[in-house]
Amino acid sequence: xxxxxxxxxxxxxxxxxxxxxxxxxxxxxxxxxxxxxxxxxxxxxxxxxxxxxxxxxxxxxxxxxxxxxxxxxxxxxxxxxxxxxxxxxxxxxxxxxxxxxxxxxxxxxxxxxxxxxxxxxxxxxxxxxxxxxxxxxxxxxxxxxxxxxxxxxxxxxxxxxxxxxxxxxxxxxxxxxxxxxxxxxxxxxxx
Amino acid sequence: xxxxxxxxxxxxxxxxxxxxxxxxxxxxxxxxxxxxxxxxxxxxxxxxxxxxxxxxxxxxxxxxxxxxxxxxxxxxxxxxxxxxxxxxxxxxxxxxxxxxxxxxxxxxxxxxxxxxxxxxxxxxxxxxxxxxxxxxxxxxxxxxxxxxxxxxxxxxxxxxxxxxxxxxxxxxxxxxxxxxxxxxxxxxxxxxxxxxxxxxxxxxxxxxxxxxxxxxxxxxxxxxxxxxxxxxxxxxxxxxxxxxxxxxxxxxxxxxxxxxxxxxxxxxxxxxxxxxxxxxxxxxxxxxxxxxxxxxxxxxxxxxxxxxxxxxxxxxxxxxxxxxxxxxxxxxxxxxxxxxxxxxxxxxxxxxxxxxxxxxxxxxxxxxxxxxxxxxxxxxxxxxxxxxxxxxxxxxxxxxxxxxxxxxxxxxxxxxxxxxxxxxxxxxxxxxxxxxxxxxxxxxxxxxxxxxxxxxxxxxxxxxxxxxxxxxxxxxxxxxxxxxxxxxxxxxxxxxxxxxxxxxxxxxxxxxxxxxxxxxxxxxxxxxxxxxxxxxxxxxxxxxxxxxxxxxxxxxxxxxxxxxxxxxxxxxxxxxxxxxxxxxxxxxxxxxxxxxxxxxxxxxx
Ligand code: HEM
Ligand SMILES: [Cu+2]
Numbered sequence: 001x002x003x004x005x006x007x008x009x010x011x012x013x014x015x016x017x018x019x020x021x022x023x024x025x026x027x028x029x030x031x032x033x034x035x036x037x038x039x040x041x042x043x044x045x046x047x048x049x050x051x052x053x054x055x056x057x058x059x060x061x062x063x064x065x066x067x068x069x070x071x072x073x074x075x076x077x078x079x080x081x082x083x084x085x086x087x088x089x090x091x092x093x094x095x096x097x098x099x100x101x102x103x104x105x106x107x108x109x110x111x112x113x114x115x116x117x118x119x120x121x122x123x124x125x126x127x128x129x130x131x132x133x134x135x136x137x138x139x140x141x142x143x144x145x146x147x148x149x150x151x152x153x154x155x156x157x158x159x160x161x162x163x164x165x166x167x168x169x170x171x172x173x174x175x176x177x178x179x180x181x182x183x184x185x186x187x188x189x190x191x
Numbered sequence: 192x193x194x195x196x197x198x199x200x201x202x203x204x205x206x207x208x209x210x211x212x213x214x215x216x217x218x219x220x221x222x223x224x225x226x227x228x229x230x231x232x233x234x235x236x237x238x239x240x241x242x243x244x245x246x247x248x249x250x251x252x253x254x255x256x257x258x259x260x261x262x263x264x265x266x267x268x269x270x271x272x273x274x275x276x277x278x279x280x281x282x283x284x285x286x287x288x289x290x291x292x293x294x295x296x297x298x299x300x301x302x303x304x305x306x307x308x309x310x311x312x313x314x315x316x317x318x319x320x321x322x323x324x325x326x327x328x329x330x331x332x333x334x335x336x337x338x339x340x341x342x343x344x345x346x347x348x349x350x351x352x353x354x355x356x357x358x359x360x361x362x363x364x365x366x367x368x369x370x371x372x373x374x375x376x377x378x379x380x381x382x383x384x385x386x387x388x389x390x391x392x393x394x395x396x397x398x399x400x401x402x403x404x405x406x407x408x409x410x411x412x413x414x415x416x417x418x419x420x421x422x423x424x425x426x427x428x429x430x431x432x433x434x435x436x437x438x439x440x441x442x443x444x445x446x447x448x449x450x451x452x453x454x455x456x457x458x459x460x461x462x463x464x465x466x467x468x469x470x471x472x473x474x475x476x477x478x479x480x481x482x483x484x485x486x487x488x489x490x491x492x493x494x495x496x497x498x499x500x501x502x503x504x505x506x507x508x509x510x511x512x513x514x515x516x517x518x519x520x521x522x523x524x525x526x527x528x529x530x531x532x533x534x535x536x537x538x539x540x541x542x543x544x545x546x547x548x549x550x551x552x553x554x555x556x557x558x559x560x561x562x563x564x565x566x567x568x569x570x571x572x573x574x575x576x577x578x579x580x581x582x583x584x585x586x587x588x589x590x591x592x593x594x595x596x597x598x599x600x601x602x603x604x605x606x607x608x609x610x611x612x613x614x615x616x617x618x619x620x621x622x623x624x625x626x627x628x629x630x631x632x633x634x635x636x637x638x639x640x641x642x643x644x645x646x647x648x649x650x651x652x653x654x655x656x657x658x659x660x661x662x663x664x665x666x667x668x669x670x671x672x673x674x675x676x677x678x679x680x681x682x683x684x685x686x687x688x689x690x691x692x693x694x695x696x697x698x699x700x701x702x703x704x705x706x707x708x709x710x711x712x713x714x715x716x717x718x719x720x721x722x723x724x725x726x727x728x729x730x731x732x733x734x735x736x737x738x739x740x741x742x743x744x745x746x747x748x749x750x751x752x753x754x755x756x757x758x759x760x761x762x763x764x765x766x767x768x769x770x771x772x773x774x775x776x777x778x779x780x781x782x783x784x785x786x787x788x789x790x791x792x793x794x795x796x
Contacts, residue, residue, distance in 0.1 A: 014330035014411040018403045021437060025399055029441030032485055036445070039481055040460070046476070117456035119473045126458040130449060 019168045023175045026138065030179060033134070034186055037127050041190060047124040051187055052105035058098050059184055062139070065094035066177045069170045076163050088150055088166075091173070095143040099136050106132075128187060135183060138176050145169045230340075232332030233758045237339050238318035239650060242643070244346060245310020246724060251350075252301035257717050259294045262286040264710025266692045266703075280358070289378045291691040292361040296379065297353065299364030300387070302632065304394055305349070307497040309342050311639050312398075312436075315500055316405045316429045318646065322749035323423050325414025325766050327759045330407040334400050341397035345390045352386035360387035363689060365486055368461040368479050372453045375467050385454065388447050395440045395447075402440075405433040414748070416768035420524070421785065423747050423772040424517060427524050428503025431531045432496050439492035439535070446485030453477070480545055487538035494631050495534045499527065501638020502569065502598075505591040507772075508645050509573055511745045512588035513580025514781055516773035518572040526565035533562050543611040544618045552611045559609035566602050570595065581776070585743070586660035587645035593668045594637040600672075601630025604679065619689075622682025625675045633671040640664075640723070647727075648742050652755045653734030659726040663719055670716035677705050746772050746784045 040046065072087030106116060106129060115121040116129045149165050231237060261270065262285070269284030280290035317335065321328050329335045352359040361379020362370045366387065374381045409430045413422070449460040453474075461482045462474035510517040517523060539547055539555040547555075573595045582588065604626040608614050617623060640663075647655050681702055686693065693699040693706075741750040748768070752760050766786045774783040778794055 014407045017411055018330060018407040021403050021406050025437045025441050028438050029445050032442035032445040036481055043478060117458050119457055121458055123459050123476045130452055
């Protein structure tokens with residue numbers, strides 16, 4: 001693989017570039033979903049959704065995880081390996097916390113007798129659920145990527161200081177964060 | 192099974208060859224059978240995997256059309272062998288209504304997605320990108336491999352759905368809800384539909400992984416001197432195809448996910464106030480039209496995802512075999528670009544009769560008819576390239592010329608359909624069937640055949656048999672027109688698509704003979720395709736060997752590789768490019784390859 005890459009000189013590493021295109025692609029999916037939401041909103045039977053309070057907490061966790069992954073990457077670039085690993089673990093934990101807090105939010109709906117799915121469910125809440133859970137899956141993907149990098153960093157015998165995998169993951173992570181901020185504002189505005 | 196033997200048979204040959212040139216071949220690694228033929232990361236092998244899987248799908252999908260044409264051509268007869276094979280689906284030797292619908296649905300799905308998207312783009316994007324831009328491989332061989340294996344997974348799921356007790360998905364390749372959302376609505380809306388959706392989700396992942404890689408490779412891994420405007424038109428076409436796919440497939444994915452929710456979690460995204468078999472459903476507030484928007488936002492770009500690679504290959508093959516530069520290179524690139532942009536802005540022309548606001552419809556009419564402009568530019572340029580050329584009628588060339596003919600015929604009927612007022616009459620009739628089969632189905636198949644005939648020597652270091660190729664071409668071309676031309680008349684008379692049997696209609700009885708005729712030709716054409724399949728597999732082992740490095744006298748880089756290129760494509764340094772791909776018939780020379788430096792007193796083109 002490396003021989004292919006070193007053959008040519010370029011400004012941006014192709015794998016990084018690929019990630020940017022992938023981000024564009026994921027954006028299109030959420031553009032599709034949110035425009036479906038807007039179309040739906042203008043029709044009968046739309047309920048004003050109440051965003052669970054705990055979603056504010058989710059927002060906070062994912063925002064801070066962007067900071068920690070940045071710190072992790074910075075540490076790696078400066079070859080401070082202990083800190084690098086610490087921040088990476090913190091990032092992954094924050095990611096998991098984000099997902100858990102979202103699940104709690106939807107469980108609370110159940111307690112308030114709001115149906116998300118099944119008979120008597122309302123499309124407004126179903127949308128909130130479908131869009132958030134698809135976003136959650138993307139966060140999960142980021143967590144898995146972090147885990148893979150962490151395991152590889154520990155297990156590989158020869159010291160590997162390549163920052164590329166983490167750089168790509170960090171780009172993705174910031175994107176998932178920004179995507180959530182967009183969705184959060186969207187849900188709060190477009191009730 | 193057959194895939195394995197083919198690839199295995201090939202192994203022997205390649206090994207012999209790579210031993211010969213072991214000394215100079217610095218990118219050769221010892222590979223096991225598994226990493227070389229199954230989990231290969233070599234773009235050339237992945238391309239062959241896509242191609243052969245695509246061929247298998249094409250046979251299945253084509254066979255389905257033979258079955259339902261049998262029903263349409265002979266509605267009053269019974270074929271006991273059908274009951275032997277399909278049991279309850281063909282009781283008394285007649286294809287049941289449900290089975291008929293399942294057959295057309297799977298025919299459409301298989302050919303649109305599995306053959307003409309994965310089989311076409313997957314094969315030629317993978318094969319040609321690194322070879323024509325001068326790269327050792329794709330930007331990420333691993334993602335590329337994943338792309339194939341997701342396609343394989345999608346194939347396995349879709350194939351499995353054919354054997355479900357309640358049958359595969361039915362409801363048309365566009366799977367509109369509410370029919371597709373409610374299991375109780377029909378046999379084909381049960382488990383088969385879930386399989387369809389899951390398979391398509393895997394398929395979309397495959398397309399996205401592939402598309403990302405194609406874009407990234409074309410933009411980042413071009414060899415020295417290969418500026419964007421020196422790329423062969425195949426590269427531009429594949430590039431725009433990938434852009435279309437990457438931006439539109441995710442939208443279909445979102446629609447598919449919501450549909451899966453509606454089916455399995457009782458949500459009401461697409462459902463509202465429905466009574467099925469006397470039962471009032473609790474769903475409220477959904478919108479079935481919403482699905483159509485999500486579907487066609489992909490669906491329309493999808494038809495160009497199918498067509499653009501064919502356009503690219505045809506441009507290249509026409510130029511090479513006319514021994515003339517392609518006419519208006521920049522206009523060709525520009526029209527590809529225009530088509531790409533417009534493809535995102537016209538989806539609602541599939542929805543003129545859904546109650547779309549007529550005011551909105553007018554905009555979509557305008558934008559739709561605008562597509563005729565870049566399309567006409569392309570046709571003009573192809574014809575001018577042919578004009579007074581030194582034409583060599585190779586099989587690839589014949590199929591390319593056939594493509595141009597089909598694209599003209601089918602594009603013209605698009606202009607009828609693009610007018611919303613005419614479409615009210617023509618929608619969901621055989622006119623639409625004729626339109627898209629000619630312009631998309633058969634034309635893209637022609638592009639694909641052209642590509643296979645042209646690049647087979649590079650793929651397998653052997654030629655396909657010419658005699659079989661010429662028979663294949665003429666039967667297919669004449670047959671395609673004989674099948675689809677009459678359908679225009681049927682459609683104008685109002686004959687609706689997706690009906691099993693028309694014999695109860697007084698007004699459609701006149702078409703009984705015509706339908707029988709169409710069905711007969713369809714079967715002949717199907718057999719001609721089997722001839723191609725035979726030629727393909729036979730020639731892999733027994734075809735005439737390629738002796739010269741550049742058999743077509745072509746300018747592009749793939750013909751500067753060894754006759755059987757190894758992993759890494761060029762044994763030594765990567766080639767350097769000094770000129771565009773279309774210096775044919777220049778300064779008294781028949782062709783000047785891209786790697787040749789510009790001469791001191793060379794004229795400008
Ligand atoms: C001048 C160019 C074209 C125009 C104006 C045009 C217009 C249309 C319109 C208005 C329809 C909808 C008909 C209906 O359902 O009532 C249609 C259907 C279709 N067109 Fe075209 N078209 C053009 C070229 C193409 C090309 C180049 C392709 C493919 C490569 C294509 C593929 C299709 C397909 C697949 C359908 C039918 C989908 C279905 O309902 O199953 N068209 N076209
Ligand atoms: Cu269209």
